[in-house]
Amino acid sequence: MINVEHITKKFDDFTALSDVSFKVKEGCIYGMVGSNGAGKSTLLRILNGIYKPDGGDVTLDGSSVWESPEIKSRFFFVPDEPYFTSGASIERMAAMYGSVYPSFDRAQCISLSAKFGLDTRKNINTFSKGMKRQAAVILALSCKPDYYFFDETFDGLDPVMRTHVRNLISEDVIDRSATAILTSHSLRELEDLCDQLALLHKGGLVLDSDVSQLKTSLFKIQTAFRDGYDATRFDGLDIVKFTKQGSVCNLIVRGDRDEVAARIKAMDPVLLDILPLSLDEIFTYEMEALGYVFETA
Numbered sequence: 130m131i132n133v134e135h136i137t138k139k140f141d142d143f144t145a146l147s148d149v150s151f152k153v154k155e156g157c158i159y160g161m162v163g164s165n166g167a168g169k170s171t172l173l174r175i176l177n178g179i180y181k182p183d184g185g186d187v188t189l190d191g192s193s194v195w196e197s198p199e200i201k202s203r204f205f206f207v208p209d210e211p212y213f214t215s216g217a218s219i220e221r222m223a224a225m226y227g228s229v230y231p232s233f234d235r236a237q238c239i240s241l242s243a244k245f246g247l248d249t250r251k252n253i254n255t256f257s258k259g260m261k262r263q264a265a266v267i268l269a270l271s272c273k274p275d276y277y278f279f280d281e282t283f284d285g286l287d288p289v290m291r292t293h294v295r296n297l298i299s300e301d302v303i304d305r306s307a308t309a310i311l312t313s314h315s316l317r318e319l320e321d322l323c324d325q326l327a328l329l330h331k332g333g334l335v336l337d338s339d340v341s342q343l344k345t346s347l348f349k350i351q352t353a354f355r356d357g358y359d360a361t362r363f364d365g366l367d368i369v370k371f372t373k374q375g376s377v378c379n380l381i382v383r384g385d386r387d388e389v390a391a392r393i394k395a396m397d398p399v400l401l402d403i404l405p406l407s408l409d410e411i412f413t414y415e416m417e418a419l420g421y422v423f424e425t426a
Contacts, residue, residue, distance in 0.1 A: 138180060
């Protein structure tokens with residue numbers, strides 16, 4: 130298990146991360162989303178031991194990741210802009226990674242390249258942005274690490290390739306009990322893929338939850354009463370947002386759905402509907418509560 134404890138990272142007078150703590154369980158797909166400049170890429174580099182945190186620590190099974198070659202040999206990081214050596218082909222990159230990762234599967238690398246329609250002998254730097262991303266994913270999966278770190282993995286991929294890459298990552302996590310940590314600006318890319326999601330904003334961790342719990346802990350209620358009323362009628366409930374038009378109001382509520390419904394029913398409403406929210410809506414309301422409008426892709 131990866132344990133992130135009170136991570137802080139500064140660049141000159143800019144604080145990229147501030148007191149970030151969370152845990153990543155083995156065998157799961159952990160997604161991180163957030164506004165531009167939220168600190169996602171910086172955090173991935175700290176998790177991999179590329180950046181040294183100014184405060185706090187990242188440990189894997191109790192051992193610090195920073196300056197631990199043994200731990201890093203179990204990691205594979207695909208940055209937002211994949212790097213390939215000058216003039217390298219997939220074959221040459223495979224030979225390099227094969228010398229570093231004993232578990233490198235050359236047959237899988239060749240097979241996946243064929244499925245993606247990539248020439249393994251061609252200079253990768255002549256590939257399109259999407260093809261470079263595909264090559265990086267192929268090489269990562271062929272290394273068979275225990276932990277994958279993908280920064281904006283689906284950026285530059287067309288819809289068909291996005292689905293293909295998501296399926297490959299999911300299958301590998303299931304088949305080998307690997308762990309994958311991904312960042313994206315798009316909730317739609319992560320909603321059906323991840324077991325756990327974290328929301329970062331301005332270097333801080335706003336929330337960290339199982340996807341199933343996220344979908345049930347925040348919900349919408351539409352209700353109406355015969356008499357005049359305002360938001361104070363719902364004092365005691367965790368109201369994220371309240372709007373009212375005529376006698377009908379809409380509430381975004383955080384808490385136990387059944388308990389909230391029972392409390393409002395006891396107020397004798399003439400209308401009571403409880404509606405689920407999509408992850409897009411949940412994260413939008415969470416960000417609005419912080420005074421930031423979160424734009425989903």
